[in-house]
Amino acid sequence: MMRKKQILLVFLAAVLVLPSFLVSAATSETISTTASEENNPASGTFTSKDEVVYAALSPNGIMEEIYVVNIFEVLEPGTIIDYGNYTSVKNLTNLSTIEQSGNKIELDAPEGKFFYQGNMKNERLPWNFAISYYLDGEEIDPASLPGKDGHVQIKIETTANEGVETTFYENYLLQISLTLDTDLFRNIEAEDASMANAGKNKQITFTGMPEEDGEFVVEADVTEFEMKGIEIAAVPYNMSFDGPDMDDMTGDMESLTDAIRQINEGVFDLNNGVIDLNSGVFELRNGSAEFQGGMTEINDASTELIDGSAMINEALATINEAVGENTIDFDFEIIDMSELEQLPNSLSQLANGIDETADVLASIHETYSEAYASLDEAMQNIPEYDISDEDIERLYESGVDEEIIDQLVETYHAARQASGTYDRLKEGLDTVDTRLGEMAASSKQVSEILKVVSVELESALEDMDLADITDSFTQLEEGMAELSSSYNEFHNGLLSYTNGVAELSNGYNELHSGIVQLSNGTDELESGVGELYDGTNELYESTNRLPDQMKEEIDKMIAEFDRSDFEPVSFVSADNNEINSVQFVIRTENISMDEAEETTEEEEEKSFWQKLWDLFFG
Known part of the structure; x- marks a missing residue:
């Protein structure tokens, strides 16, 4: 305790003497400095200046206090001029005086770091x-x-x-x-x-x-x-960016755009093939309608043909029976020989009609085959790329317009679906191609048979002379028996033929109905594939520069955050130069109980000597 009292007494003595000593020293230093400046005024230089702006805000963010700490890197000691709208300034480095005249600040700075504080009022933060x-x-x-x-x-x-x-x-x-x-x-x-x-x-x-x-x-x-x-x-904000390695990324994008190009080209070929197909199917539909009409007429005529042939067959049978019984009435009024003579011509006309039908079928078959070949080639040209969900997701993340990407994905799935549908229908399309060829060939065969029958019947009728019957009754009997028998076979064949024609006509009605549906479908297909091509073409035109656009967007994004060209400026005055950096340190008041205020009030109530005692011995 005695030791503390001795220290206290020494300290108090020093306190009493120190003020006069400091005043004397300061005065002496000031006089010396002033005399030195008057005799040899020196202008100092500095390489850089930093400003640290300190601001205190209320808890709501309202400005309460602001001051700036200015930091100089002094190269040559001497007088330095600075500028700032300060209400007051404070030397934070030594005891030298800082002169302030308006916005002009004049200070005497030694070599090295020099700090001074400038207090501001009513200054606003950025x-x-x-x-x-x-x-x-x-x-x-x-x-x-x-x-x-x-x-x-x-x-x-x-x-x-x-x-x-x-x-x-x-x-x-x-x-x-x-x-x-x-x-x-x-x-x-x-x-x-x-x-x-x-x-x-x-x-x-x-x-x-x-x-x-x-x-x-x-x-x-x-x-x-x-x-x-x-x-x-x-x-x-001086964060530096290294540009990403674009080679792999643009390589993937180029592969994607190349795939889009090939899809577009494939859809173009598909569109042309579908146009040819639809045109061919339309011609097929028209030809089929004509063929159906001809088959209907032939079928309708078959009834009359059978009825007439039946009458001739019955008449020949009656004549043959009468001749055989020697009871023939030589008046022959029961037989209308003119109808018999017209039969070969009718059969010949029928054969010609079937010939025309066969030619129509052959033409339809040729048109269908060409259209089918074009469709097959177009469908085979659709690329079989398998674009994964990861590829599509990466494309969405690339920054390309999502509407374009949606069109691409829709086009890709539509092309794959069209290819799959064609694969499933190919067997049926092959069958139609085969059946059309078979029907044309069969019609030709029927026509040839009818032509043979017509020629043979006409020859038989020419060899038969009814005027000589009275003289050659025996010859007539044999001829009529042969004619009756031959015509009966012909009539039975004619029945089979007309039944076949009826079945063919009924069956072709169903085939024509299918061709009509096919035509409607290919018409819709042409319209849909046309829209598909418009979409893929627009998509390709929108994405063919995708790698370059992607690089441009990345460069643009980097440029937005690149502040490498930023030149610092002074916060306090535009007249200041050599600014190295300006930083802001801002803090709001604490939100706490009133303990701090109570403590402050207690400290203010203490005397100077109590504070001094607490400082050294508390």
């Missing part, structure tokens, strides 16, 4: 900060928050401060940090924020990008609310 607090969904004054329980929400909004140099808003990154005591705060949520543990505290950091207004929200359940001030740092 950003506006609006901070709102909500408790259980209701907005609340932050002064009323300490000690409260419930669900709290803190919303921080940042916007550009109009009228302030825009360089900082356009080129600076904001880092907004909140420190929450996990003994008080639980179930903390902060979208788009990074969270880190710092002891028992949870550090929450938001990032505000240059040239962007921001809205940041923190929510939590709290007990006895108390929170440290929100810290905001603003620094130049």
Whole structure:
């Protein structure tokens, strides 16, 4: 205790003597410096200047205090001129006086680092900060928050401060940090924020990008609310970007665009093939309609043909029977020989009609075969690329217009579906091709048979002379028997033929109905494939520059965030030069109980000697 008292007495003596000594020394130094400057004034030089702007905000984000710490890297000691709209300045390096005249600041700086502080009033930051607090969904004054329980929400909004140099808003990154005591705060949520543990505290950091207004929200359940001030740092956004390796990416895109090109070319060939097919099927439909009409007429005529042939057959049988019984009436009025003589001509005309039908069928078959071959070639030209879902997803992520990508995917699936449908229908199309050829050949055979029968019947009728019957009755009897027998066979064959014609006509009605449906289908197919080609062509034209467009977009995106050409400017005055960096350190007031204020009041009540005692011996 005695030792402490001795130290105290020595210290008090020093305190009593020190002021006069300091005044004397300062005066002496000032005189010496002034005399030196008058005799040899020196102008100092500096290589760079940094500005650190410190700002204190209310809990709501309202400016309360702002000052700037200026840092010079002095190359040659001497007088340095700086500029700033300060209400007062303070030397933070030594005891030399800083002269202030309006916005002009004159200081005597030694070599090395030199610091001085400039206090400002009514100065505005480049950003506006609006901070709102909500408790259980209701907005609340932050002064009323300490000690409260419930669900709290803190919303921080940042916007550009109009009228302030825009360089900082356009080129600076904001880092907004909140420190929450996990003994008080639980179930903390902060979208788009990074969270880190710092002891028992949870550090929450938001990032505000240059040239962007921001809205940041923190929510939590709290007990006895108390929170440290929100810290905001603003620094130049000087993140460097290395351009990505575009070779693999553009290679994939080129493969994709090449696939789109081949699909488009395949759809083009498909479209032409379908046009040819539809044209051929349309001709087939018209020819089939004509053929159907001819078959109907032939079928309708068959009834009359059979009836006439039956009468002739019956007449010949009657004549043969009468001749055989020697009871023939030589008047022959019961027989209409003119009808018999017309039969070969009728059969010949029928054969010619069937010939024409066969020619129509052959023409239809040729047209169908050509159209079918064109369709088959077009369908075979559809690429068989298998584009995976991963490829499609990568295309969606490339930044290409999604409407174009949707068309591409729709085109791809439509082409694959068209190819699959064609594979399933190919067997039926082959069958139609084969049956048309068989029908044309069969019709030709029927025509040839009828022609043979017509010639033989005409020859038989020419050899038969009824005037000689009375003289050659025996010859007549034999001839009539042979004619009756031959004609009966012909009549039976004619019955078979007409039955076949009836079946063919009925069957062809169904075939024609199918051809009509086929024509309607190919017409719709032509329209659909035409639209498909329009879509793939538009898609190809939109994506053929996809690799270049992708590179341009990436370069554009990098350029938006590249601040490599940013030149720092002074926050306090445009007259300042050699600016190396300007940083902002901003903090809001703590929101806490009144303990700090009570402690401050107690300290203010202590005397100077009590404070001095606490400083050295407390």
